[in-house]
Amino acid sequence: MSKIIIVEDDPSVREELALLLENEGYQVTAVTDFSGVPDQIQAAAPDLILLDLGLPGRDGMSVCAGVRKLSRTPVIFVTSRDSASDELRALSLGGDDYITKPYNIPVLLARIKAVLRRAGGPAEPDTLTAKGLTLHLARGTASAAGGTAELTRNELKILAYLMSCAGQIVSRADLIDALWDSQIYIDDNTLSVNMTRLRAKLEGIGLPGFIKTRRGMGYQL
Template sequence: MKKIAVVEDDRSLRTALAGLLQENGYTPCLIQDFMEADREIMESQADLVLLDIILPGTNGQAILRNLRKKSQVPVMMLTSKAEEMDEILAMSYGADDYITKPYNPTLLLLKIEAIFRRMTPENQKTEVEYRGMQVDLLRSTMKYDGQEVVLSKNEISILYYLMKNKGKIVSRDELMDYLWDCNDFVDDNTLTVNINRLRKRLEEVGLSGVIETRRRQGYLLV
């Protein structure tokens, strides 16, 4: 049974969320010490984190930033603000997805299922190679020229999908379908943030210009 850590300061919402998760086959782990949230998340060994952005004494972005120094556990941000900047900031710090409150419970569960499907894709090679890049899907790492970088779930998924479609332009809609399964609910900027983060990670090991943008068409791995 998958364990999901819930970091939410609203008691009634936290209780309702725990009940929803339990009713749908997940084990909720309620994190209430927000100043030590990243440590408690690590100790809980959660498979996924639902993380509110606005918290007393701190905020979800700070917790996510600290968590990403230690772990690549999937994180979905919960935000009460329907503002584009909140979504962009959440994704730029390494979140895998986000949902705006008040959220539709069915949509939330679909997003959770989509994240878990991306973590354990069927009939997919766990290691792929292209022009010296070695991608390990199980470890969420990419090696090149003796250097290794750890990628987020979205970053590794984007790189894998582009490698799988090497030599072919992949449209933004196609990538969003692959990443989130429900792109009607995902802001277009979310994909841009993830692509830019992946490019920066590749540049860290000397791979500059590997992902080309083809205007009005999509992306191409070169």
């Protein structure tokens, strides 16, 4: 599980980012005391830093410069400052990416994954398990006591997302966003078709009702 630290002074933005990233399976820390930020980052030992520019007392540029004296931890600037000069300076100081607010959530998540991948972050697991089901990501199969089912790419992605959020209600919109983030085009009707086929395959290996519909809210394992 990759560890991400958020350095953002706006509480609403900070909380939104933290919730978003936690729902994506990241371990999240947020800085709330903006004195000695580089030292706090070093103590947290994150895999990635999300850094705002407009911080109290010390701007994000100087924080990035301070971080670079201590480590090569990837830094993504997330800021409302959209000038080319700010972006150029941020990248020249050692930033790995520069994203302006308001950000597009799927794009933000995709760029976080890309930076972590380039940095050689922790490898994603090859299998997921939940409630008696094992999902083999590399093989594209789902196994339970009743046997094994082969899944299409869409079915695999849908089931992986639901299993990573086991016990939580996942909205249809979140599922569509998650698959779009994986560069798989899917709309509401396509999701319904894939969900029907996936449920049939799970029933075929002894797991009827594995994916529950929560009316008006989404799906839940």
